[in-house]
Amino acid sequence: MTPSAIFKDDQTFSEYEGSMHDLDFVNHKLSVNLDSTNAFEGPEKLLEIWFSPSSDDLPDGWPRDGLRHIPLSGIECMLDDVNCKILSKISSPDMDAYLLSESSLFVFIHKMILKTCGTTTTLFSLEPILKLVQKYCHYSAADFRDIYRVFYSRRMLMFPDRQNDVHKCWHNEMLWLDKYFPACTADSYIVGNLVTDHWHFYMNCGNHAHSPINSSTELDETLEILMTDIDSHSAGVFEMCQYSGKFPNMNPETEDYGHILGKKMMHLMQLDKIIDAKSVKHDAFAFTPCGFSxxxxxxxxxxxxxHITPERGWSYASFETNYMGGSKQKLINKVIQALKPGKFFLSFVKESKNPNSLNLAIDQIRDISIQGYRRDDRIIYDMKFNYCLLYCYFVKK
Ligand SMILES: C[S@@+](CC[C@H](N)C(=O)[O-])C[C@H]1O[C@@H](n2cnc3c(N)ncnc32)[C@H](O)[C@@H]1O
Structure with missing residues (x-):
């Protein structure tokens, strides 16, 4: 049963444990039936679409709740085209965070971030998103030609031949994006060492520099850490078999073991302590036979x-945040010391009011040292509209 059906009709719908928000839910039925024992493409495809510079500056005629006006059934239909399902959702007054069978979706009032892995068809979301915003947000354009901003990125894939043709190579992905966004303002980068590891990044801001800066202007920032060769001891924590017999009163056939164990894994690995902030609200899921989101x-x-794919042979983990507070050095160290990957790179994409403040933000990370690792690559791009990209590649010593 889909979450929207559970939401509307099913009396067995149960609120998310510990939630203070009536929009949160868990799809228990899907959660107890997920299983994947085949080689898995951990590296995600990441699509981020901004319809306006901030939630206070929506396009004319939009409902005040913007993209959050789209009903859950609409989100589900869009995800059907991507080939993934909703496991659960947590919300705040500003956003909805969906945990998916293949990674995550974040819906804010003015922007949407879709991150999916495996053989999902992330870019197939564009057509349904266009239809949804036309129907529910009074988006008046016939296409995305004048969109405020769009970003698409991914690491090199481990098993590209298993992907749908659109996602088999970067060239095909660019062609697909050009169907929706103006090709003449697209910027496309392949960053890093083509032999060892690299990252693809597409950005299209049309002709929109940021509108005059005011107090509501949200400056964009995303930090990602993409890790391979996860330490076998750390990876083991995300295998279900480690927990057999540890919870004798639970029946994994009937109870939502995935969400309960997900929270336990998070706590065990101190992943709930990575972000040092005033308030945090977590949602976590442990997959069968292994895996964590x-x-x-x-x-x-x-x-x-x-997201963690612990299987030996194609182990992978990714961390991503747009949180601007706290020390980046501490945050990155906490992630790396928990998962101890053999190799990893971080990408930091930052928009700024002016080149000087941009340098300050980049300086926080560019010389970062991680105990037990050496840095093999550091690449900085200064891009349009005061955007900067920092890429650093590290290897365990
Ligand atoms: C946690 S999910 C998210 C993947 C994420 N992009 C990553 O690798 O970091 C992937 C892990 O869950 C496991 N898994 C088990 N059942 C799955 C399912 N139905 N869909 C996706 N992943 C599943 C995969 O084998 C893999 O270890």
Whole structure:
């Protein structure tokens, strides 16, 4: 049964444990039936679409709740085209964070972030998103030609041949994006060492520099840490078999073991302590036979998300946040010391009011040292509209 059906009709719908918000839910039926024992493409495809610079500056005629006006059934239909399902959702006054069978979706009033892994068809979301915003947000354009901003990125894939043709290579993905966004303002980068590891990044801001800065202007920032060769001891924590017999009163056939154990794994690995903020709200899920996903809402308006594929041979983990508070050095160290990957890179994309403040933000990370690791690559791009990209690649010593 889909979450929207559970939401409307099913009396067995149960509120998310510990939730203070009536929009939160868990799809228990899907959660107890997920299983994947085949090689898994951990690296995600990440699509981020901004319809306006901030939630206070929506396009004319939009409902005040913007993209959050789209009903859950609409979100589900969009995700059907991507080939993934909703496991659960947590909300705050500013955003909805969906945990998916393949990673995460964040819906804010003015922007949407879709991150999906495996063989999902992330870019197939564009057509349904266009229809949804036309129907529910009074988005008046016939296409995305004048969109405020769009970003699309992914690490190199481990098993590209298993992907749908659209996602088999970067060139095909660019062609697909060009169907929806103006090709003449698209910027596309392949960052890093083409032999070892690299990252693809597409950005299209049309001709929109940020509108005059005012107090509501939200400056964009995303930090990602993408890790491979996860330490076998750390990876083991995310295998279900480690917990057999540890909870004798629970029946994994009937109870939502995935969400309960997800929270336990998060706590065991101190992943719930990565972000040092005034308020955090977590959602986590443990997959069968292994694997872990979590979303965290930070101070109502920021997110962080962590996904772990522990299988030896294609182990992978990703961390992503737009949280601007706290020390980046501490945050990155906490993630790395928990998962101890053999290799990892971080990408930091930052927009700023002016080049000087941009340098300050980049300086926080550019010389970062991680105990037990050496940095093999550091690449900085200064891009349009005061955007900067920092990419650093590290290897365990
Ligand atoms: C946690 S999910 C998210 C993947 C994320 N992009 C990553 O690798 O970091 C992937 C892990 O869950 C496991 N898994 C088990 N059942 C799954 C399912 N139905 N869909 C997706 N992943 C599943 C996969 O084998 C893999 O270890």
């Amino acid at each position: 979590s979303n965290t809402i930070i101070e109502d308006k920021y997110y962080c998300t962590l």
